[in-house]
Amino acid sequence: MLATSKSGVVIGIKAFPIDIEVDISPGLPSFNMVGLPEGTVRESRERVRAAIKNCGYPFPTQKITVNLAPADIKKDGTSLDLPIACAILCTADVITQDSLKKYCISGELSLDGTVKPTRGVLPLSLAVRNWGLNGYLLSGHNAPEAAVVKETNVYPVEHLSQIVGFLSGSLDIEPVSVDLDGLFDRQENWVSDFQDVIGQEHAKRALEVAAAGGHNVLMIGPPGSGKTMLAKRIASILPPLTFEESLETTTIYSVAGLLPSEKALISERPFCSPHHTISDAGLIGGGAIPKPGQVSLAHNGVLFLDELPEFKKNVLEGLRQPIEDGRVTISRANITLSFPADFALIAAQNPCPCGHLGDSRNRCSCHPAHIMRYRNRISGPLLDRIDIQIEVPAVPYSELNSARAGEPSSSIRVRVKKARKIQENRFSGLKIHCNSQMSSSDLNSFCTLSQESRVFLETVSKKLSLSARAFHRIIKIARTIADLDGSSDIHQNHIAEAVQYRSLDRAKI
Ligand SMILES: Nc1ncnc2c1ncn2[C@@H]1O[C@H](COP(=O)(O)OP(=O)(O)O)[C@@H](O)[C@H]1O
Ligand SMILES: [Mg+2]
Ligand SMILES: [Zn+2]
The missing domain is CATH 3.40.50.300 (P-loop containing nucleotide triphosphate hydrolases)
Known part of the structure; x- marks a missing residue:
């Protein structure tokens, strides 16, 4: 008996899809996990077993093998509890494979079957929109965070029994929608x-x-x-x-x-x-x-x-x-x-x-x-x-x-x-998008100095014995000051102000 559920793991800030394959075969009762599970993922066995039993679902009494594919990605964290539990319930015909394979699932399980929030659901939700699935099932606490991605249908679940109900068609769950404009509205209120x-x-x-x-x-x-x-x-x-x-x-x-x-x-x-x-x-x-x-x-x-x-x-x-x-x-x-x-x-x-x-x-x-x-x-x-x-x-x-x-x-x-x-x-x-990022060749293209400001800058740099680097910094800052002034050329007053912002160079004299 074989079942598969879908989830993902986040490495850095990027999400990768993970298939969770569960195989039940004859033999003494055991529960093994392969496919580079790290410590917290290995512990997931105990949480999954207790949650399934405490919710009154049948737990297989044969040899259970869970494979997390692809095997070369390290899996860390607790977010695979829920998809592992769902795949096991699928082998026991509590959930159908057809409905299970349509969703990305993530969430930590507590021993009584409550679904708890996990880290990194936003990058996962961003990735899910490209995986061709019907939606993303996860803890209600995390749901608003995942729902920021408009293209992903995000379904909140609070308990293992709810996800079973949803996937077997007996429970309807509305996708979460967040008011993005409302979230963005508060920007002008500065403390x-x-x-x-x-x-x-x-x-x-x-x-x-x-x-x-x-x-x-x-x-x-x-x-x-x-x-x-x-x-x-x-x-x-x-x-x-x-x-x-x-x-x-x-x-x-x-x-x-x-x-x-x-x-x-x-x-x-x-x-x-x-x-x-x-x-x-x-x-x-x-x-x-x-x-x-x-x-x-x-x-x-x-x-x-x-x-x-x-x-x-x-x-x-x-x-x-x-x-x-x-x-x-x-x-x-x-x-x-x-x-x-x-x-x-x-x-x-x-x-x-x-x-x-x-x-x-x-x-x-x-x-x-x-x-x-x-x-x-x-x-x-x-x-x-x-x-x-x-x-x-x-x-x-x-x-x-x-x-x-x-x-x-x-x-x-x-x-x-x-x-x-x-x-x-x-x-x-x-x-580049702002003046501070200009290289020295950009300075030549974008920072035209008027004749008087060139002479002025040369005089100042001799007087303060500025390094070539400090010289370039001053031109960059002067470029910004000229932009604030709405001036396409850099004038002497812009240079004079820029020199004021090089305290440590000035301190050398
Ligand atoms: N220019 C100022 N205008 C209003 N309050 C000031 C000013 N300078 C200092 N303060 C007061 O002094 C407190 C200490 O300033 P703070 O920013 O912590 O100084 P610093 O970081 O330079 O040690 C501030 O919380 C503020 O109440
Ligand atoms: Mg301070
Ligand atoms: Zn001192």
Whole structure:
């Protein structure tokens, strides 16, 4: 007696179809599983046996062999419990093979037959739409997440008996539908708005430029100067997530098992601020079966690294690949995975170990050698990937009390969106979409400097003895400033402003 059910497993963020074949043959009662089941899948035998018996269905008393095909894909997790149980019930004629083969099934079983949620149902639902099946059966808790994929019919089941009823035709289950427009509607309601930030016009403008051109930012300032406050508000001026971006980000949260139960779709740009004690696996991603790290959870959003010099060296080095490529590759003995990791990096640090260098409120007590060592903890190659470096001095108490509201995020965002549109047109047909991604040859094609601005830039770079790299950064930032200005040429005032955003280069003189 042979039966087959269909399911899938997610590796990285990609789903692969799995056929579950169950064979019942004469012999002493046994229950074997083949086809690379990992620990949690092997334990599934006990859950499946108990759930079937506790629901009052017959459990075969012969030799049961479960094959998970294809055999060369490692299967991990608990999501195969339900399809295994269904295939066994099919061998006992509780369910017909005809109805069973029409659905993708996933879900964890508890011993009383309750169907529990599992990880990664969104990528599976995205894949199911191409598998030519009638639909996807899974736990009701996961159903809204899977139903985000409009083309997949998603049927929620709470209990093993419901899926049996549905597949044998005695129970009708309505497919879940989610209101995608409604889920997307909340994007303008920001908890943190730039209008709460008093003063700091220089920093706010720098962040506007960063958001407009996709530039990374390092803020240097004493404790309490508002660096965290400013960073938290970046997402409120970035252009709204598109539906495609939202699906990408939600997929990562889905495989990490971090999607809040009341949220089927992540509709706002994520803001991730890992503590500086984080490990490289935590930041970049890792584990025996690799899971996405903070850089991927920040995909299409903001990664805020507070106290940048305090992060471990190897952790910071790991950031270079995602900053460069917008994704991370994780290699293990038998598997290489890649997760998207395209984020806006916002870093913050104190100007010195005590934090008060250049602070009008307090005196710095650090030895110059210690200040040097503190600054050198961030490697040149990482610093090179941060276009905008600004000082964020503390706002005087008297000004903080004046309580004059700043410009709201919504109006800054209008300018950012306009500048992004110009860049989209500029780079249409190319692989890049914002100014920060331009290579040096792109700079020649897209950054025309007027005669006066060329002379000005040359004078400035001699005076500050800028490296070729810093020179290029300034042109890139100036390109974004000109875009915000609606100017196709880069003028002297654009260059002059861009130079302001290279604090560390200026500090060399
Ligand atoms: N410019 C500002 N406008 C309004 N509040 C501010 C400003 N700067 C600092 N604050 C207040 O000080 C607190 C500490 O700021 P924070 O962002 O944590 O500083 P930092 O990260 O630089 O140490 C903020 O929560 C905020 O209440
Ligand atoms: Mg802070
Ligand atoms: Zn100090």
